[in-house]
Amino acid sequence: MSTEIPGSAQPLENLEQWDDFLEGRYKEGKSETEFRQYDAQADPGVAEFYRLNHENQTLDYVLRKEKEYFGLLLQTSEAMRRDGQPRWMILVGFIHDLGKCLCLYGEPQWGVVGDTFPVGCAWSEQVVFPEYFRNNPDRNVPEYQTKFGIYEPNCGFENVHMSFGHDGYIAEVMKPYLPDEALYMLRFHSFYAWHRHGAYTHLMNEKDAAMLKWVKKFNPYDLYSKGNAKPNLRDLKPYYDELFAEFLPQKISW
Ligand SMILES: [Fe+2]
């Protein structure tokens, strides 16, 4: 759907502009009058940003967005919980798409979602829409066009550069906290050419082979839990608070 969202203009040049504004506003030792003076001199983009923010953040908007985002995350993990999957997997179900927030940091859609594939070696015909690699500049680098490219045979997918997206990002963030099975689910859940079509086995090592079944186990929950009844965030919060506390520290840098 491409309906015009009121206030969808982007007055900030980038998201850091807001941080810079705040930093200046809260420089130490300022009086209340100085705050007002500072605000009055704000960049017009920043002022316009605040206008849109304050005009659009209604209760209705917040409730809708909470449903849209939190509900989606919960559907995958709740389907896993119903099936009695291990607790670490339920956590993975909940967090696996959090990296999509990268879009909010100004990354383009094509750099956040989409099937993932190895870069630096020949593309498999099993990747969706392979014809669109036609105009990828790597096409003109002969080294990247060989079967193994920049990699050693069977070097393992953990040593392969996958196309950038939300999968690799969240796996990297969770690396210190979760078992390999979980990290594989996170890192490779959009690598359909591998887990669905069996491509790229020439780069696979024994660990990848052992982990494949977990990545496959994850996939139906990712694909087919969207239609389930919307879980109620408030009722489920205590369960998830406990689940996070079991695996994750209070603060995560991401
Ligand atoms: Fe995903």
Ligand SMILES: [Fe+2]
């Ligand atoms: Fe997903």
